[in-house]
Amino acid sequence: MSMSISELEELARKCRVEIVKMVYRAQAGHPGGSLSEIDLLSALYANYLRAKPDQPDWEDRDRFILSKGHASPGMYAILAEMNFITKQDLESYRVLGGVCQGHVDMKWCPGVDFSAGSLGMGLSFGMGCAIAGRLSSSVRNVFVMLGDGEIQEGSVWEAAMAAKHHELGNLKVILDCNRIQNDDFCENQMRMFDIPAKWQSFGWDVKEIDGHNMEEVVEGLDFLVSNNDNPAILIAHTVKGKGVSYMEDNPAFHGAAPNKEQFKVAMVELGEAEA
Amino acid sequence: MSRMAATRDGYGQALLDMAENEKVVVLEADLGKSTKSLHFRKAHPERTVSCGIGEQNMLLTAAGLAASGYIPFASTFAIFTERAFEQMRNGIARTDLAVHLCGSHGGTHTGTDGSSAQSIEDLGIYRTLPNVVVLHPCDDVSTRVLTNQLVDLGKPSYTRTARNKTPVFYDGRESEIRIGKGVILLEGDDVAIIACGVMVSEAISAAEQLAEQGIRASVIDMHTIKPLDTDLVGKMASKCGAIVTAEDHNIIGGLGGSVAEFLSSTIPIPLERVGVKDRFGESGQADEMLDLMEISAPFIVAAAERAINRKQ
Numbered sequence: 196m197s198m199s200i201s202e203l204e205e206l207a208r209k210c211r212v213e214i215v216k217m218v219y220r221a222q223a224g225h226p227g228g229s230l231s232e233i234d235l236l237s238a239l240y241a242n243y244l245r246a247k248p249d250q251p252d253w254e255d256r257d258r259f260i261l262s263k264g265h266a267s268p269g270m271y272a273i274l275a276e277m278n279f280i281t282k283q284d285l286e287s288y289r290v291l292g293g294v295c296q297g298h299v300d301m302k303w304c305p306g307v308d309f310s311a312g313s314l315g316m317g318l319s320f321g322m323g324c325a326i327a328g329r330l331s332s333s334v335r336n337v338f339v340m341l342g343d344g345e346i347q348e349g350s351v352w353e354a355a356m357a358a359k360h361h362e363l364g365n366l367k368v369i370l371d372c373n374r375i376q377n378d379d380f381c382e383n384q385m386r387m388f389d390i391p392a393k394w395q396s397f398g399w400d401v402k403e404i405d406g407h408n409m410e411e412v413v414e415g416l417d418f419l420v421s422n423n424d425n426p427a428i429l430i431a432h433t434v435k436g437k438g439v440s441y442m443e444d445n446p447a448f449h450g451a452a453p454n455k456e457q458f459k460v461a462m463v464e465l466g467e468a469e470a
Numbered sequence: 471m472s473r474m475a476a477t478r479d480g481y482g483q484a485l486l487d488m489a490e491n492e493k494v495v496v497l498e499a500d501l502g503k504s505t506k507s508l509h510f511r512k513a514h515p516e517r518t519v520s521c522g523i524g525e526q527n528m529l530l531t532a533a534g535l536a537a538s539g540y541i542p543f544a545s546t547f548a549i550f551t552e553r554a555f556e557q558m559r560n561g562i563a564r565t566d567l568a569v570h571l572c573g574s575h576g577g578t579h580t581g582t583d584g585s586s587a588q589s590i591e592d593l594g595i596y597r598t599l600p601n602v603v604v605l606h607p608c609d610d611v612s613t614r615v616l617t618n619q620l621v622d623l624g625k626p627s628y629t630r631t632a633r634n635k636t637p638v639f640y641d642g643r644e645s646e647i648r649i650g651k652g653v654i655l656l657e658g659d660d661v662a663i664i665a666c667g668v669m670v671s672e673a674i675s676a677a678e679q680l681a682e683q684g685i686r687a688s689v690i691d692m693h694t695i696k697p698l699d700t701d702l703v704g705k706m707a708s709k710c711g712a713i714v715t716a717e718d719h720n721i722i723g724g725l726g727g728s729v730a731e732f733l734s735s736t737i738p739i740p741l742e743r744v745g746v747k748d749r750f751g752e753s754g755q756a757d758e759m760l761d762l763m764e765i766s767a768p769f770i771v772a773a774a775e776r777a778i779n780r781k782q
Binding site for chain 1: 530534535538561
């Protein structure tokens with residue numbers, strides 16, 4: 196049963212609260228990219244991803260690979276909402292022995308299909324999963340989320356070229372274009388010019404959306420799953436830190452935790468506390 | 471004259487041997503003609519993935535296949551596997567996915583392409599990765615047997631093969647070959663020469679030259695660099711009281727380093743390491759390279775004499 200637009204928006208809000216709580220508790224981590232991706236992840240997990248929380252290793256599940264694996268609080272939040280892990284597990288984020296390792300890790304956390312954390316690896320891994328799906332005559336899809344800064348890694352383009360060469364129509368990329376990377380805005384670190392044209396020139400089907408407009412997110416994911424002839428990419432224009440005013444569009448919150456006062460402000464802004 | 475063959479041909483044959491297992495898939499990065507995966511590709515194109523000249527993508531595509539229940543065998547030149555070292559580290563070793571990587575044309579023995587193609591560090595770097603099994607067989611028969619055993623290993627692996635032909639030792643001796651178990655090819659109790667890959671035949675030649683001086687040398691084929699067969703190394707150390715290692719690899723970090731690590735904390739007997747002395751090669755024929763690098767049989771003989779002289 197799929198969620199309505201307003202239900203998806205509420206799901207994403209609840210995830211945002213957990214993201215900020217996780218990073219605040221750990222006093223470390225990556226809130227900015229988690230908040231930019233979470234509307235996309237919420238809709239993907241709630242309405243599209245074929246997976247069984249009580250059987251996370253189900254062979255015929257859709258795969259989801261968070262290639263920007265440092266944005267793990269976002270993934271842990273949605274995994275908890277979908278019951279792959281518990282809310283209590285979220286408290287183990289960056290804690291010794293915890294299922295919620297700093298970067299998403301398939302050896303530690305149920306529902307994680309690839310141990311990411313080193314940028315530029317997820318699309319190639321997803322390509323292997325997609326070839327496996329085809330060899331197994333499975334209908335399963337492979338979703339890979341990349342960050343816009345991440346596509347500066349050359350290996351992404353090795354994979355982009357190879358995915359089209361092998362006509363992997365079951366391979367779907369969601370690009371979280373939040374325009375900020377570790378040190379600064381992407382345009383100051385490495386200008387990428389026309390990103391949609393780059394993917395088109397590699398033979399991919401491309402659609403652009405506002406990654407925080409839930410109706411557009413749903414349209415975009417519909418585009419991905421309805422297209423099985425060609426590798427396809429959904430380019431989502433997002434705001435880093437979306438939902439917490441002082442984090443929005445702020446490179447300082449790529450990888451930094453809020454202090455006590457900032458945490459209170461975030462909880463109010465996310466509708467979790469009174470002003 | 472014994473039969474001559476290249477270990478890479480044993481790899482190609484092994485892929486054909488295992489082809490009836492539908493889970494076996496082969497990945498190439500435009501060097502299948504050289505690594506010898508081309509035979510599998512011709513027979514089973516539907517289970518062969520061309521990755522173009524893109525080693526980083528190849529290794530992680532293999533990882534995705536392994537995570538999905540397939541048994542991937544990926545190959546390129548040893549030197550080019552190193553471009554994807556971090557993919558091997560983070561995507562394969564760390565995740566403990568049973569991807570089997572073969573680096574052909576390893577060592578200075580690969581010859582006239584020169585130093586850009588002569589990997590002298592592959593065994594050392596892969597040996598430092600947790601979970602990874604490292605193999606360097608000496609002939610086509612043992613390469614074929616060991617590669618077939620990888621199908622059931624359930625761990626990631628790296629296998630170095632060589633471009634050029636060397637003497638074959640294992641015709642009819644296939645049953646003696648197991649991953650993780652060194653093989654005693656010659657028995658003597660004055661010194662034990664532990665060698666791998668193309669250096670095994672040099673070690674045999676050295677043992678024959680030592681025999682002419684009345685020195686009885688054992689020769690061990692240590693085809694598994696990791697996990698090291700420490701039982702056998704310890705046994706040979708106790709029996710001979712002196713050990714020489716021989717490898718076509720940097721003297722830092724490879725077989726000699728591994729044996730030294732073990733002996734220094736257990737049976738600290740005289741050890742002499744024959745290997746490339748922390749330098750790069752150049753263009754030359756295989757036999758010329760072994761002489762230039764000071765690792766051919768006469769250098770093993772000299773090392774054995776030094777080790778014996780150092781005995782208490």
